[in-house]
Structures are given as C-alpha cells and as structure tokens.
Amino acid sequence: MTSGTRRTGLEKIMKTVLLISALASVLIVLLIFVFTLKEAMPAFREIGVWKMLSGTTWRPGNGEFGILAMIAGSGLVTLGAIIIGVPLALGTAVFLSEIAPEWIVRVVRPSIELLAGIPSVVYGLFGMVIIVPLVRMIPAPGNAGFGLLSASIVLAVMVLPTIANISEFAIRSVPRGYKEGSLALGATKWETISRVMIPAARPGIISAVVLGLGRALGETIAMIMVIGNSVILPTAMTDNPLSIFLSRARTLTGNIAVEISYATGVHESALFATGVVLFILIMLVNSSARFLLKKGAQ
Amino acid sequence: METEVTRMQAEDYSLFYGQFKALNKINIKIPANRVTAFIGPSGCGKSTFLRSFNRMNDLIPSVTTTGTVYLDGKDVGKQDVVELRRKVGMVFQRPNPFPKSIFDNVAYGPRLHGTKNKSDLAVLVEKSLRRSALWDEVKDDLQKSGMSLSGGQQQRLCIARAIAVNPEVILMDEPASALDPVATLKIEELMNELKNKYTIAIVTHNMQQAGRVSDYTAFMLTDENRSGNLIEFGATKQIFTTPSDSRTEDYISGRFG
Numbered sequence: 001m002t003s004g005t006r007r008t009g010l011e012k013i014m015k016t017v018l019l020i021s022a023l024a025s026v027l028i029v030l031l032i033f034v035f036t037l038k039e040a041m042p043a044f045r046e047i048g049v050w051k052m053l054s055g056t057t058w059r060p061g062n063g064e065f066g067i068l069a070m071i072a073g074s075g076l077v078t079l080g081a082i083i084i085g086v087p088l089a090l091g092t093a094v095f096l097s098e099i100a101p102e103w104i105v106r107v108v109r110p111s112i113e114l115l116a117g118i119p120s121v122v123y124g125l126f127g128m129v130i131i132v133p134l135v136r137m138i139p140a141p142g143n144a145g146f147g148l149l150s151a152s153i154v155l156a157v158m159v160l161p162t163i164a165n166i167s168e169f170a171i172r173s174v175p176r177g178y179k180e181g182s183l184a185l186g187a188t189k190w191e192t193i194s195r196v197m198i199p200a201a202r203p204g205i206i207s208a209v210v211l212g213l214g215r216a217l218g219e220t221i222a223m224i225m226v227i228g229n230s231v232i233l234p235t236a237m238t239d240n241p242l243s244i245f246l247s248r249a250r251t252l253t254g255n256i257a258v259e260i261s262y263a264t265g266v267h268e269s270a271l272f273a274t275g276v277v278l279f280i281l282i283m284l285v286n287s288s289a290r291f292l293l294k295k296g297a298q
Numbered sequence: 299m300e301t302e303v304t305r306m307q308a309e310d311y312s313l314f315y316g317q318f319k320a321l322n323k324i325n326i327k328i329p330a331n332r333v334t335a336f337i338g339p340s341g342c343g344k345s346t347f348l349r350s351f352n353r354m355n356d357l358i359p360s361v362t363t364t365g366t367v368y369l370d371g372k373d374v375g376k377q378d379v380v381e382l383r384r385k386v387g388m389v390f391q392r393p394n395p396f397p398k399s400i401f402d403n404v405a406y407g408p409r410l411h412g413t414k415n416k417s418d419l420a421v422l423v424e425k426s427l428r429r430s431a432l433w434d435e436v437k438d439d440l441q442k443s444g445m446s447l448s449g450g451q452q453q454r455l456c457i458a459r460a461i462a463v464n465p466e467v468i469l470m471d472e473p474a475s476a477l478d479p480v481a482t483l484k485i486e487e488l489m490n491e492l493k494n495k496y497t498i499a500i501v502t503h504n505m506q507q508a509g510r511v512s513d514y515t516a517f518m519l520t521d522e523n524r525s526g527n528l529i530e531f532g533a534t535k536q537i538f539t540t541p542s543d544s545r546t547e548d549y550i551s552g553r554f555g
C-alpha cells in the first residue's frame with residue numbers, strides 16, 4: 001500500500017469515527033425520548049393527553065392527573081428567573097467586556113465561574129435560609145416565603161453564569177470597527193454599547209438566554225426546596241397581579257422527583273408523561289430560539 | 299500658505315505608548331477647506347497622529363501626550379470629546395458600516411445629536427448620500443443592510459455617515475487601501491468635491507493618490523529612536539517637485555520606505 005492510499009484510508013476511518021460520535025448524541029436523545037414516551041403511553045391512553053394537559057387537579061389517589069398547574073409553575077418560575085436574571089447577566093457581561101478595568105475582570109470572572117460550579121442543592125439551602133425569609137417579609141395574606149418569587153430569585157442566580165459568560169463572549173466578539181465607528185461619530189460609551197455593541201451581539205445574547213432558559217426549565221432540587229411544592233394553579237394573592245409570584249407552586253421537574261419513589265401503575269406512568277411534556281417544552285424553547293437567531297442574523 | 303485659514307494645529311505635540319515615544323514634537327497647521335495628505339513609511343506614526351485630532355487615542359489606556367492639538371484655536375484636550383468628535387469626523391481604513399440599514403447607518407450620528415424628526419432625518423440622509431456620491435446607487439432600497447454593499451460603496455456609506463453630523467474636519471486613514479482602482483477613483487473625486495465644505499486630512503501610502511487629491515502634503519519619518527517626526531510640510535506641488543529635505547525626495551522617488 002502506498003502512503004497516499006494509506007492516508008486516504010485513515011481519512012475515511014476518521015470521518016466515520018467522527019460521524020458516529022456525532023450520531024451518538026442524536027441517538028441518545030432519541031432513545032431517552034422514546035423510552036420516556038413508552039413509559040408514558042399508558043397514562044396518555046388511560047387519562048387522555050388533553051385531559052392531562054388541561055387538568056388543574058393532581059390527585060393520584062383519586063385518579064386525577066392534571067398537570068396544568070405544574071406547567072404553569074415551571075413556566076412562571078422560568079419567566080421570573082429570566083426577568084430577574086437576564087438584566088443582571090447582561091449588566092455583568094457589559095461591565096466585564098466594556099467597562100471594568102483588567103484587575104476587576106480578573107476577580108469577578110472567576111467568581112462567576114465558581115457560581116456555575118455550586119451544586120443545585122446548595123443553591124436550595126441558600127434559598128431556604130436567605131431568600132425565603134426575605135420574601136416572607138412582603139406583607140400579603142398567605143405569603144409564606146416559599147413560592148414562585150423565591151424560586152425565581154434562586155433560579156436567576158443559577159442561570160446568571162451561563163447567560164453572563166456567553167453574552168460577554170458575544171459582546172467581546174463584536175468587531176472593533178463598529179465601536180470605533182460609533183465613538184468617532186461622537187457617541188458616548190453608553191450610546192455605543194446600547195445602540196451598536198448589544199444589537200451586534202444579539203444573536204449570541206439570544207443563544208445565551210436560551211441556554212439559560214433550558215437550564216431553568218430543567219432545574220429540580222433547588223426548586224423543590226424553595227417553591228413550596230403545592231399543586232395549585234398560581235393566582236394573585238392580592239389586588240396586585242404581580243402577587244401571583246408569592247403563590248406556592250410546583251414545577252414539572254419537582255413533580256417527578258418528589259413522587260417517583262413511591263408511585264406505581266398509572267401514577268408512575270403519569271410522572272413519565274410529565275417528563276415527556278417537559279422534554280417537548282424544552283425542545284420548543286430551543287427551536288423558537290433558533291428561529292429568532294436566524295431572524296436576527298438576516 | 300500664509301493666506302490660508304488654519305483649521306487644526308499641533309504644537310510641540312508628542313505622544314507616548316507607555317514608554318515608547320511614537321510622535322516627537324510635531325508642529326503643523328492644517329489649512330481649512332483643503333486636502334492635506336500625510337505620507338511616510340509604515341510605522342512612522344501617521345495613523346497615530348491622525349487619531350490625535352479626534353482623540354481616538356483616548357481609547358488606548360497606555361497613551362500619554364505632551365504639547366497641544368487645536369481645533370479652531372481651541373485645545374482639543376479641553377473640549378468635550380463627544381462634541382469634538384462631532385466636529386472632527388473619521389473614515390477608517392477598513393469600511394466599517396454598522397450592521398444596520400443604509401438609512402440607519404447615515405442617521406446614526408444625527409439621531410445621537412438630537413435630530414429625531416422623521417422627515418428631517420430623511421432629508422439629511424438623502425443629502426449626505428448625495429454628497430458622498432452614493433445616492434443613485436442605493437436610493438431604491440435604503441432599508442437594505444449597509445453590510446450588503448460592495449467595499450467601495452461601504453466606504454462611501456461611511457463617508458456619508460461622517461458627513462451627516464455636519465463636521466468641520468474629516469480624517470481619512472488610508473480610506474481607499476481596501477478598494478479596487480475604480481472605487482478608489484470615486485473616493486478621490488469625492489474628496490475634491492468635499493473640500494469645498496470640509497477640511498480633509500488623509501493618510502495614504504499611494505504617492506500618485508497624494509499627488510492627485512491633496513493641496514498640501516506632510517512627510518513623516520521615524521528618527522533613530524523609532525519616534526515619528528514631521529520632516530517637511532508644504533504645498534503638494536512643491537513637496538513633489540522641489541522638496542527642501544533630501545529624505546523627502548528619497549521617499550517620494552521611491553528610494554526608501
């Protein structure tokens with residue numbers, strides 16, 4: 001065999017190896033989905049997909065398996081985390097990429113990376129000890145501190161590193177020429193950041209937020225520890241509609257984790273169905289984000 | 299020369315990047331409504347000097363300066379930098395339109411400086427694009443992204459963007475070096491038009507270009523410490539035909555640099 005054919009042979013093998021590794025992750029995702037779906041089928045068949053999705057009561061003892069309250073719980077807590085977390089993360093990213101002197105960056109960036117390494121359960125403890133008592137001080141009837149607001153705050157801190165890191169990278173990647181062009185026209189630093197840098201970094205910032213969303217929807221243990229876990233459709237507790245965030249709630253993830261250890265039969269299957277819904281929800285978020293990215297790129 | 303009005307001036311101006319002295323005691327008077335070309339070998343400080351006029355060097359933390367740069371007799375260091383940069387516009391070597399529409403690119407500066415009214419902006423955008431000789435090529439679709447234009451069109455868009463804030467001076471750092479000959483010619487013609495209204499300072503490596511477009515030429519060269527010095531400054535015709543310094547003659551005739 002000549003060295004030429006040996007090299008093309010190696011090339012082919014490498015290509016196959018790489019293809020297999022790429023396909024492996026696709027396969028694993030598919031397998032997980034299929035097996036979860038298979039376990040969920042009895043529940044979907046017996047209870048009905050629509051009845052599960054639209055049902056507001058979850059009483060496994062009574063054969064009632066509505067998960068709307070959990071969908072609302074997951075949705076609201078994620079929304080809350082994004083509302084609190086995105087400005088915080090974006091502020092951090094802008095500060096680190098454009099404003100902070102080098103030595104501050106050297107202190108702040110590692111601490112943010114450290115934040116990403118803290119286990120969820122520790123965030124849960126932090127939420128129980130610090131956030132919940134603080135939230136409890138908000139005067140509203142029935143406010144126990146445990147609920148959507150506390151959970152949103154904890155979750156916001158948890159997604160901060162992801163969003164801040166990727167956004168910072170996106171802002172740093174904006175071509176120098178844009179910034180100089182703007183400043184040379186007499187724009188202030190802040191005008192340059194808000195009118196040129198952030199819009200130019202938007203695709204990256206959107207992916208950052210989506211990754212954060214995915215992480216938020218999937219978070220389990222920290223949520224169980226601070227959200228109160230009651231299966232109720234969250235409602236406003238006072239005249240102020242924002243008081244909905246003081247309500248207790250349960251997330252889709254929490255529902256599975258709390259009950260799976262003792263569930264049997266349809267109940268068990270219904271928990272798998274909860275997993276399927278969560279899976280599809282995350283997929284929807286990701287694909288809508290990709291759509292937004294494409295639109296932003298045009 | 300004596301009869302010219304001075305728009306910008308440097309007086310014993312030196313600039314340091316940290317310990318390194320990049321510009322050494324430069325004295326020059328840039329005449330109003332003329333094109334002044336800066337020529338000299340690579341690394342002699344042309345860009346650095348040009349960026350001193352609109353204080354773009356402020357962006358580099360290690361930079362310190364001595365001496366003074368004036369705009370209309372006023373120390374630029376003591377002026378509000380935002381206002382200074384409105385009066386002293388800049389066109390960069392690589393065309394750098396924003397990733398926005400053609401309209402928004404040109405309207406960017408005026409919006410910053412307070413023009414909010416839609417019809418005022420439309421008038422201003424058209425006027426600027428006409429003046430930069432781009433209007434006819436883009437008037438059908440001002441909403442198209444500025445990035446989708448050709449390199450030469452992008453550079454004229456950047457000139458329109460600079461003109462739109464009604465500056466007194468336009469600094470151009472090798473504005474045509476990334477362009478093909480046809481686009482280069484367009485930019486050169488444009489400079490001839492623009493000097494009626496604006497004072498233009500241009501850096502170029504192209505001797506023919508300097509000869510064609512400029513009224514005055516400044517020749518810079520590094521000394522034994524690699525610091526940039528102004529060797530000679532005068533009417534372009536005189537610099538190109540009867541330079542008083544032999545180093546200028548050597549450079550222009552292509553004997554070094």
Ligand SMILES: Nc1ncnc2c1ncn2[C@@H]1O[C@H](COP(=O)(O)OP(=O)(O)OP(=O)(O)O)[C@@H](O)[C@H]1O
Pocket residue numbers: 315320339340341342343344345346347358524
């Ligand atoms: N940001 C910077 N930090 C440190 N030194 C710099 C910086 N920018 C330029 N210099 C140095 O200053 C000197 C002048 O650079 P400048 O870019 O002004 O030269 P130039 O005449 O424009 O060269 P060219 O014709 O290649 O564009 C060079 O020695 C260069 O290495």
Ligand SMILES: [Mg+2]
Pocket residue numbers: 344345346471501
């Ligand atoms: Mg240069």
